[in-house]
Amino acid sequence: xxxxxxxxxxxxxxxxIQFRGQTERYLAGELSEEQFLPLRLQNGLYIQRLAPMLRIxxxxxxxxxxxxxxxxxISRDYDxxxxxxxxxxxxxxxxxxxxxxxxxxxELAEVEMHAVQTSGNCIRNTTxxxxxxxxxxxxxxxxxxxxxxxxxxxxxxEFAFLPRKFKIAVNGAKGDxxxxxxxxxxxxxxxxxxxxxxxxxxGGGQGRTPVIAELIRDFLPERHLLSYLExxxxxxxxxxxxxxxxKARIKILVKAMGxxxxxxxxxxxxxxxxxxxxxxxxxxxxxxxxxxxAPAYQPFxxxxxxxxxxxxxxxxxxxxxxxxxxxxxxxxxxxxAVKLSxxxxxxxxxxxxxxxxxxxxxxxxxYSFGEARVTHDQNVVLADVPQEKLYxxxxxxxxxxxxTPNIGTLTxxxxxxxxxYCSLAxxxxxxxxxxxxxxxDDMDYLYDLGDLxxxxxxxxxxxxxxxxxQIGILGVDKKGEEFYQIQLGGSSxxxxxxxxxxxxxxxxxxxxxxxGRILDLYVELRRxxxxxxxxxxxxxxxxxxxxxxxR
Amino acid sequence: MAANGPxxxxxxxxxxxxxxxxxxxxxxxxxxxxxxxxxxxxxxxLAPGKVILPLATWQALHRDLGDRQAEIGVWLDSDDPVxxxxxxxxELPLIAVHFPAVTDGRGFSTARLLRERYGFEGELRAVxxxxxxxxxxLRRCGxxxxxxxGPQPLEALLNSLHDFSESYQxxxxxxxxxxxxx
Numbered sequence: 001x002x003x004x005x006x007x008x009x010x011x012x013x014x015x016x017i018q019f020r021g022q023t024e025r026y027l028a029g030e031l032s033e034e035q036f037l038p039l040r041l042q043n044g045l046y047i048q049r050l051a052p053m054l055r056i057x058x059x060x061x062x063x064x065x066x067x068x069x070x071x072x073x074i075s076r077d078y079d080x081x082x083x084x085x086x087x088x089x090x091x092x093x094x095x096x097x098x099x100x101x102x103x104x105x106x107e108l109a110e111v112e113m114h115a116v117q118t119s120g121n122c123i124r125n126t127t128x129x130x131x132x133x134x135x136x137x138x139x140x141x142x143x144x145x146x147x148x149x150x151x152x153x154x155x156x157x158e159f160a161f162l163p164r165k166f167k168i169a170v171n172g173a174k175g176d177x178x179x180x181x182x183x184x185x186x187x188x189x190x191x192x193x194x195x196x197x198x199x200x201x202x203g204g205g206q207g208r209t210p211v212i213a214e215l216i217r218d219f220l221p222e223r224h225l226l227s228y229l230e231x232x233x234x235x236x237x238x239x240x241x242x243x244x245x246x247k248a249r250i251k252i253l254v255k256a257m258g259x260x261x262x263x264x265x266x267x268x269x270x271x272x273x274x275x276x277x278x279x280x281x282x283x284x285x286x287x288x289x290x291x292x293x294a295p296a297y298q299p300f301x302x303x304x305x306x307x308x309x310x311x312x313x314x315x316x317x318x319x320x321x322x323x324x325x326x327x328x329x330x331x332x333x334x335x336x337a338v339k340l341s342x343x344x345x346x347x348x349x350x351x352x353x354x355x356x357x358x359x360x361x362x363x364x365x366x367y368s369f370g371e372a373r374v375t376h377d378q379n380v381v382l383a384d385v386p387q388e389k390l391y392x393x394x395x396x397x398x399x400x401x402x403x404t405p406n407i408g409t410l411t412x413x414x415x416x417x418x419x420x421y422c423s424l425a426x427x428x429x430x431x432x433x434x435x436x437x438x439x440x441d442d443m444d445y446l447y448d449l450g451d452l453x454x455x456x457x458x459x460x461x462x463x464x465x466x467x468x469x470q471i472g473i474l475g476v477d478k479k480g481e482e483f484y485q486i487q488l489g490g491s492s493x494x495x496x497x498x499x500x501x502x503x504x505x506x507x508x509x510x511x512x513x514x515x516g517r518i519l520d521l522y523v524e525l526r527r528x529x530x531x532x533x534x535x536x537x538x539x540x541x542x543x544x545x546x547x548x549x550x551r
Numbered sequence: 552m553a554a555n556g557p558x559x560x561x562x563x564x565x566x567x568x569x570x571x572x573x574x575x576x577x578x579x580x581x582x583x584x585x586x587x588x589x590x591x592x593x594x595x596x597l598a599p600g601k602v603i604l605p606l607a608t609w610q611a612l613h614r615d616l617g618d619r620q621a622e623i624g625v626w627l628d629s630d631d632p633v634x635x636x637x638x639x640x641x642e643l644p645l646i647a648v649h650f651p652a653v654t655d656g657r658g659f660s661t662a663r664l665l666r667e668r669y670g671f672e673g674e675l676r677a678v679x680x681x682x683x684x685x686x687x688x689l690r691r692c693g694x695x696x697x698x699x700x701g702p703q704p705l706e707a708l709l710n711s712l713h714d715f716s717e718s719y720q721x722x723x724x725x726x727x728x729x730x731x732x733x
Binding site for chain 1: 632653654655656657659660663668682684685687688689691692703714715716717718719720721722726727728729730731733
């Protein structure tokens with residue numbers, strides 16, 4: 001992974017001092033609430049319903065065990081002993097004291113971490129594939145580009161006060177596990193005639209106005225990545241709407257102008273800067289890639305390893321289920337990636353205690369070269385586990401509550417913190433997640449349903465990604481009461497789709513039954529081996545509507 | 552009217568003192584606000600002395616101002632396209648860029664383009680509602696003068712011009728991004 005040198009340390013150290021000064025000026029009354037707001041937001045500090053919330057950046061989700069242990073300590077010393085993984089692969093603390101935040105930042109800086117630009121109208125944490133570097137369908141490891149983008153965007157002097165927040169995702173594989181097309185900029189690595197480059201998509205997003213990003217450049221040579229991003233963000237900074245925060249995202253600009261015209265303007269701007277100093281030199285690229293070279297894999301006999309694993313699976317049904325759902329093929333023979341589930345029933349999806357964070361650190365040290373990745377679906381990946389150690393990892397994961405074999409199933413939900421924490425929420429989301437997990441707790445039933453995404457957002461800001469779920473649940477306010485709208489048919493994959501609203505909303509108590517009726521219809525009408533999304537695409541919304549609302 | 556949109560927005564103040572090149576200095580320039588009556592001004596009627604004109608007025612008059620070029624500056628509102636000054640920037644002694652609100656970041660791009668694309672080497676002055684904590688960003692984008700309107704003493708602001716000792720990006724103050732200097 002990327003490691004700081006003296007210059008990175010200087011920048012992050014300067015930031016701690018700067019934010020400490022800003023906090024002191026605020027507490028002394030020299031900065032008003034209004035003046036402090038953009039400053040604290042650019043540092044990930046929100047004022048929530050009950051307490052501040054601090055969002056800590058985890059660049060493209062990558063953490064080492066030292067960082068995990070420090071996060072555990074911080075959550076214990078400054079919070080209530082737990083933290084929350086977010087869909088931007090970051091980590092949130094729900095109960096820090098505002099006056100402690102400078103000290104927390106100083107502790108983070110010691111382990112090469114920060115909270116820079118995790119909120120505010122600036123370029124946010126760049127996200128990517130949690131299986132980067134190990135996936136079999138990978139074209140090129142996206143992490144060096146993510147790191148170059150991280151550095152380019154960190155304290156970018158021109159782009160700290162954009163019309164609205166700005167999110168970039170980079171995907172390096174054929175499959176899209178980074179929800180790339182629902183980002184302000186989606187960067188897809190491609191290879192053409194032996195040359196590496198990028199497809200560039202702009203104007204995707206969720207929120208009130210969900211949009212699938214449009215392609216504005218089909219092949220951008222690798223060396224031009226940063227200059228092209230700079231051209232896009234400059235055009236957005238100049239022309240994005242600033243009169244209405246709900247129309248300020250780049251997607252509105254791209255829609256209003258048309259993708260072709262937006263692309264034309266970007267190209268015109270880019271022509272003037274493409275050969276400038278942002279051009280990635282061979283040395284610069286080599287340097288960035290040097291941080292993500294393959295770890296020292298052991299040479300395993302793949303076939304023998306697979307056979308031994310199969311024998312273990314045959315002997316133990318519970319292990320077999322976990323292996324099936326919670327592990328992922330690896331490009332190196334004898335290895336698999338393991339997804340630790342943070343979604344056991346009764347725990348807010350994405351939450352982890354201080355002890356669990358330390359357990360992840362131990363697992364990483366013992367089995368996966370000391371590293372772990374936060375995923376956009378709020379789980380944690382150990383990317384490089386030898387297959388001969390999977391049984392041990394499973395047992396350790398079980399002991400720490402991470403081995404619920406539900407990855408990719410209905411109960412592996414993305415869920416925002418909702419009305420329990422967030423002051424923007426219209427409705428609670430965590431109790432809805434729990435009610436659904438309790439209702440659908442039969443693993444055989446979940447496996448029979450197969451791959452299925454169910455995402456929950458507590459308001460139309462869509463932090464819970466309900467627009468791109470196969471079953472999306474949106475909390476709405478109906479005359480002061482919490483109601484839930486159901487949407488069907490979304491996907492954030494390489495074939496992205498936005499979900500369609502099923503019909504009038506339901507009370508919280510009704511939601512599990514409604515989900516049950518939707519699933520029953522799917523089970524009745526599906527063809528052999530047809531997944532939920534494929535059935536939905538084949539039969540459309542109407543049959544589900546009739547089943548749920550009765551004709 | 553400004554060149555691009557109505558003049559109803561907040562107008563920049565023109566404080567008596569400001570920061571220029573890292574020191575507190577006396578403000579030698581008048582600043583003409585946007586006003587519907589500006590259309591009446593002619594090259595002959597423009598009062599003598601150093602003056603910063605709104606873009607529309609500058610566009611209307613600057614070709615007729617003859618030997619006064621050294622005392623005529625222009626100020627750009629946040630929605631004024633910098634291309635409207637364009638290459639003429641290289642001949643100007645002063646350009647001011649207005650920040651109507653702390654959160655309006657268009658002026659950062661304007662400044663970089665003036666410095667890096669249009670060859671402007673004169674005084675680049677930030678005017679309007681920017682705050683102390685933006686000074687490093689402003690300086691990096693090419694501003695060297697800061698007509699601060701807020702309540703803090705200018706002395707308190709000087710330190711914030713250099714909140715960071717290193718930076719990742721190339722900008723007006725740094726020719727090479729850090730990845731080219733590793």
